[in-house]
Amino acid sequence: MSSGKDDRRVKYTKMVLKESFIKLLEKKDISQISIKEICEDADINRTTFYAHYSDQYDLLRKIENELLDNIGAHLDQIDGNINAVALAEKIFDYLKENAELCKLLLSERGDFTFQKRVMVLVYDKIIAEITGGNTITKEDAEYVYAFTITGCVGIVQKWLDEDMKKSPSYMAEMVISLTLGLISLLKSTRPLR
Amino acid sequence: MSSGKDDRRVKYTKMVLKESFIKLLEKKDISQISIKEICEDADINRTTFYAHYSDQYDLLRKIENELLDNIGAHLDQIDGNINAVALAEKIFDYLKENAELCKLLLSERGDFTFQKRVMVLVYDKIIAEITGGNTITKEDAEYVYAFTITGCVGIVQKWLDEDMKKSPSYMAEMVISLTLGLISLLKSTRPLR
DNA sequence: CGAATAATCAACGTTTTGTCCATTTATGTT
DNA sequence: AACATAAATGGACAAAACGTTGATTATTCG
Numbered sequence: 001m002s003s004g005k006d007d008r009r010v011k012y013t014k015m016v017l018k019e020s021f022i023k024l025l026e027k028k029d030i031s032q033i034s035i036k037e038i039c040e041d042a043d044i045n046r047t048t049f050y051a052h053y054s055d056q057y058d059l060l061r062k063i064e065n066e067l068l069d070n071i072g073a074h075l076d077q078i079d080g081n082i083n084a085v086a087l088a089e090k091i092f093d094y095l096k097e098n099a100e101l102c103k104l105l106l107s108e109r110g111d112f113t114f115q116k117r118v119m120v121l122v123y124d125k126i127i128a129e130i131t132g133g134n135t136i137t138k139e140d141a142e143y144v145y146a147f148t149i150t151g152c153v154g155i156v157q158k159w160l161d162e163d164m165k166k167s168p169s170y171m172a173e174m175v176i177s178l179t180l181g182l183i184s185l186l187k188s189t190r191p192l193r
Numbered sequence: 194m195s196s197g198k199d200d201r202r203v204k205y206t207k208m209v210l211k212e213s214f215i216k217l218l219e220k221k222d223i224s225q226i227s228i229k230e231i232c233e234d235a236d237i238n239r240t241t242f243y244a245h246y247s248d249q250y251d252l253l254r255k256i257e258n259e260l261l262d263n264i265g266a267h268l269d270q271i272d273g274n275i276n277a278v279a280l281a282e283k284i285f286d287y288l289k290e291n292a293e294l295c296k297l298l299l300s301e302r303g304d305f306t307f308q309k310r311v312m313v314l315v316y317d318k319i320i321a322e323i324t325g326g327n328t329i330t331k332e333d334a335e336y337v338y339a340f341t342i343t344g345c346v347g348i349v350q351k352w353l354d355e356d357m358k359k360s361p362s363y364m365a366e367m368v369i370s371l372t373l374g375l376i377s378l379l380k381s382t383r384p385l386r
Numbered sequence: 387c388g389a390a391t392a393a394t395c396a397a398c399g400t401t402t403t404g405t406c407c408a409t410t411t412a413t414g415t416t
Numbered sequence: 417a418a419c420a421t422a423a424a425t426g427g428a429c430a431a432a433a434c435g436t437t438g439a440t441t442a443t444t445c446g
Contacts, residue, residue, distance in 0.1 A: 112305035154346075
């Protein structure tokens, strides 16, 4: 996203700013991190910071969007003829491989709105895989959908906070079985009104 | 919590500071709100602010804790011999009655960690009601527990963001049926390992 | 190489912050 | 009603961070 057309110098600047910012984020809350501090750590002039980002929050948003893009790209690489559990497992693998950043952005301390975006991205793919496209629409199951999405956020958070001690395949199986359970629950019940 | 032993002046100061802060929070993010701004709006001297709170975040935390206390007190008032759906309905009623604050603290924009605390408080009571105390322990169902808690956060968020157009009783029924569904799912499946 | 672009540097006024202390005002008690 | 106590105010302070400026230096890309 923000790397294609950039000058080498720009790439370097953005890279070290992100690194320093992430390093600081591991230690304290974003509200306690000043732009001055980030620049000093990265050894980048403050004027240069403002040339790329408006503030810490803007920088964070861009880091988040990059992770989202990467997960999306990762999903697209996966063979379409794979089952839901295997697909979910791939994602857990990816999170584990990128544990440093993911622990920051996806665990308890991270921004929940962003976390939901990640889940929606993944979940929609999984749902498409399970249902082959239809059977269940978001419309008649909006609340169950919301429940599942945020439920998954909670599971991933717990997993990351526990330093991923359960295997990705264990997690994948669990998430999918919960999802399937909720879907069948939805089908068996008369539509609520 | 912070009202019992306080002088009238202190009560007033805290009250207007909270009011102004909440008013500002409805318009912009906490990171964009300065202490100066809060004090000017509340017509309270900045020195006085520092006598009570260390910063905006401290003030927010105290407002959150108060809401939590109030919900807890509300729960305690409820007759013990009530079923789970009715109990959940009471909570949705309460949220609706306090919509202004709840929309701020419990909807999308609010702090997720706090929202989970609210759900845990309510959910543990409901679980106790459903199971009569045992049958299901947190231990063998930690992830399902995490899933349900955060799932409920998502449902409440969605409900608040939609301006509570569904009735509390509708919401209560849904939440409980989802919860029961997950519990039975947990029982019917061989324990994952 | 040379034009273009990026980063640096120093400087600037502005705003917010957090903490003084002396003074005024309100409160709860006797 | 008067008093001692506690709280809020106002002014002032240095320190820090902010955001922008324009001139200068360095690097990159074609």
